Amino acid sequence: MADRHSIWYAIITYVPDQIRYERMNVGVIIGDKHSQQISFKLLSSTNRKFNNFFWSPIERKTYQVSIEYLEFLLKNIQNKMSIFSVPKYNNTDWNTWLGAQLPNGIFISTPHTARTSNDLNVFNNLIQTYIGDQFISKAEKSASLKSSVFSLFTTYKSFENKLRRNVKVxxxxxxxxxxxxxxxxxxxxxxxxxxxxxxxxxxxxxxxYKNTFTLLNKNTDNFRLNIISKASDYESSNSTLRPLLNDIMSDNRVSPVLVSNKNELSELDNLLIEIKDSKNISDWDIKRSYIA
Structure with missing residues (x-):
C-alpha cells in the first residue's frame, strides 16, 4: 500500500456582502508537500447551491469573476515546480502564497493537516463534507481513473525519477x-x-484498441504492457471494453489490472512495488527507437 504522508487542506468561502455577512463554502484546496502537488475544487456561479443565495444577477456575476480569477491563480500554483511554505493564519498569508490579492469576497480558512495514503479519497471526502455531495454533478463525481492513478503515483516522491509520463510511442x-x-x-x-x-x-x-493492437503486432520486442481498467467497465453486460481487452490480453506481454474502487486502487499494489524497484530514468538503456 502507499505510504502514509502529511497533507494540508483549506476551505474556500464566499461572502457577497460584508453588511449582511452571509457565507457559503464554495471550494476546497488540498496540498501535498511530499509530491509537490495541489488539487482544488471550485463551484461555478451556475451551481444550484446558489439558487437562493445571490440577491441579484450582479452579485452572481461578481462571484463568477472572483472564482474564475481564483482558479487562474491556483492553476499558476499547480504549474510551479514546488509548493513553498503553506499559509498559516489569514488572508494576508494567502495573498503572499498566491502571489496576488485574493479576489473580491473570497476567504480561505487556516490550513489543517492530516495523514493519509490516498489524497484523492481525502479530497472527495472534503468536498462531500464542506460543499455537499448533492451539488457535485455525476460527471464530476466520477473522476477519471487516469486522475486517480496520477494522484496515487504522486504520493511516491521516488517515482519522479523512475516514471516518464505521456510518452510518445x-x-x-x-x-x-x-x-x-x-x-x-x-x-x-x-x-x-x-x-x-x-x-x-x-x-x-x-x-x-487500434493503436495498442498495432504496437503489439508490429514488433516482437519483449516489452511489458500494463493495462489498467475499471472492473465495472469490463464486467458490464453491454461492455464495449471487454471484447477489445480480451483480444489484447491474448498477447503474453500484456498484464491487465482491473480496478474495483478508483479511490482505493488496492489492485495496483504489485505494480507499485515493481515501479519502486525499477531503474532511475538516468540509468535507462532501452535498446529500441520506438519511444519517440
Whole structure:
C-alpha cells in the first residue's frame, strides 16, 4: 500500500456582502508537500447551491469573476515546480502564497493537516463534507481513473525519477504513426520498456484498441504492457471494453489490472512495488527507437 504522508487542506468561502455577512463554502484546496502537488475544487456561479443565495444577477456575476480569477491563480500554483511554505493564519498569508490579492469576497480558512495514503479519497471526502455531495454533478463525481492513478503515483516522491509520463510511442520504425503511453519505466533485468496504459472512456476506446493492437503486432520486442481498467467497465453486460481487452490480453506481454474502487486502487499494489524497484530514468538503456 502507499505510504502514509502529511497533507494540508483549506476551505474556500464566499461572502457577497460584508453588511449582511452571509457565507457559503464554495471550494476546497488540498496540498501535498511530499509530491509537490495541489488539487482544488471550485463551484461555478451556475451551481444550484446558489439558487437562493445571490440577491441579484450582479452579485452572481461578481462571484463568477472572483472564482474564475481564483482558479487562474491556483492553476499558476499547480504549474510551479514546488509548493513553498503553506499559509498559516489569514488572508494576508494567502495573498503572499498566491502571489496576488485574493479576489473580491473570497476567504480561505487556516490550513489543517492530516495523514493519509490516498489524497484523492481525502479530497472527495472534503468536498462531500464542506460543499455537499448533492451539488457535485455525476460527471464530476466520477473522476477519471487516469486522475486517480496520477494522484496515487504522486504520493511516491521516488517515482519522479523512475516514471516518464505521456510518452510518445512509434509502433514501428517504418510507420509514420505515433500515439501516447500514460507511463513508461524500465526494470533492471530488461532491455525493453514497461508501459502503463489506462483505458479511456467512451468513443476513444476504439482508437485505443487500434493503436495498442498495432504496437503489439508490429514488433516482437519483449516489452511489458500494463493495462489498467475499471472492473465495472469490463464486467458490464453491454461492455464495449471487454471484447477489445480480451483480444489484447491474448498477447503474453500484456498484464491487465482491473480496478474495483478508483479511490482505493488496492489492485495496483504489485505494480507499485515493481515501479519502486525499477531503474532511475538516468540509468535507462532501452535498446529500441520506438519511444519517440
Amino acid at each position: 512509434q509502433p514501428a520504425i517504418n510507420l509514420p504513426l505515433k500515439f501516447e503511453m500514460d507511463y513508461v519505466y524500465q526494470m533492471f533485468k530488461s532491455k525493453s520498456p514497461s508501459f502503463i496504459q489506462i483505458t479511456p472512456n467512451g468513443g476513444s476506446i476504439n482508437d485505443w
